[in-house]
Amino acid sequence: MQKNWTDLKADSSWMIFKVMSEFVEGFEKLNKIGPCVSIFGSARTLPNTELYETTVKLSKRLTEEGYGIITGGGPGIMEAANKGAFEGGGKSVGLNIDLPMEQFHNPFIDSDKLITFQYFFVRKVMFIKYAQAFVMMPGGFGTMDEAFECLTLVQTLKIDKIPIILYGKDFWEGLLEWLDKVMCQNYNHIHQKDLQLFKLTDSIDETVEIIKTFYKDDRQLSPNF
Numbered sequence: 001m002q003k004n005w006t007d008l009k010a011d012s013s014w015m016i017f018k019v020m021s022e023f024v025e026g027f028e029k030l031n032k033i034g035p036c037v038s039i040f041g042s043a044r045t046l047p048n049t050e051l052y053e054t055t056v057k058l059s060k061r062l063t064e065e066g067y068g069i070i071t072g073g074g075p076g077i078m079e080a081a082n083k084g085a086f087e088g089g090g091k092s093v094g095l096n097i098d099l100p101m102e103q104f105h106n107p108f109i110d111s112d113k114l115i116t117f118q119y120f121f122v123r124k125v126m127f128i129k130y131a132q133a134f135v136m137m138p139g140g141f142g143t144m145d146e147a148f149e150c151l152t153l154v155q156t157l158k159i160d161k162i163p164i165i166l167y168g169k170d171f172w173e174g175l176l177e178w179l180d181k182v183m184c185q186n187y188n189h190i191h192q193k194d195l196q197l198f199k200l201t202d203s204i205d206e207t208v209e210i211i212k213t214f215y216k217d218d219r220q221l222s223p224n225f
Contacts, residue, residue: 019122022118022119026125029112033113038070039077039078039081040072041076042076042138043077045076045138046076052080059081065212070130071094071095092109092113093114095115095123096116098118128149128159135167138171151197163214165199166198176195
């Protein structure tokens with residue numbers, strides 16, 4: 001039977017408590033996690049591919065530098081990043097999400113650092129609040145959503161500027177050209193300085209160096225807001 005308007009409003013009121021419970025669980029588990037890097041990318045990247053193995057190596061290097069790794073907890077790039085953290089002996093965090101397809105948590109997440117969310121917006125808060133850098137590997141709509149969320153928060157000064165790294169020139173260059181020529185030059189919807197909010201690279205060493213250089217002067221490592 002179809003719900004009436006009153007029932008729908010009651011369901012919406014109870015949803016507030018579900019949202020609050022997800023925030024509480026996330027904050028309690030991550031408040032003492034220490035410095036981390038959030039790595040984003042496609043759930044469809046297959047094991048044993050070059051991109052998968054690159055992500056494993058990058059994540060392992062970051063753990064050797066003292067960073068934990070935060071991912072969406074699923075397969076593909078997320079699995080690769082958690083695997084690298086696991087192999088490097090670092091903290092491996094998985095922020096899983098209930099979806100009708102593709103999303104199941106990978107086996108490389110620390111058992112006490114797996115959180116499953118129902119709401120994307122709560123999950124994104126955890127990605128951003130507890131990361132000292134963001135690495136965007138090639139991905140789909142979800143990766144684009146996360147990339148532009150991070151850029152918007154830094155652009156609008158809602159969080160402090162931190163490294164935002166786009167990994168994979170072949171994947172990202174077309175989008176960056178469009179941002180420059182169309183969004184910036186043709187329409188003036190962003191400023192030229194906004195294109196400096198991120199770094200583009202094809203190098204694991206450069207990715208690590210960007211993060212190390214940013215924090216070399218004892219810049220505080222703490223949650224973002």
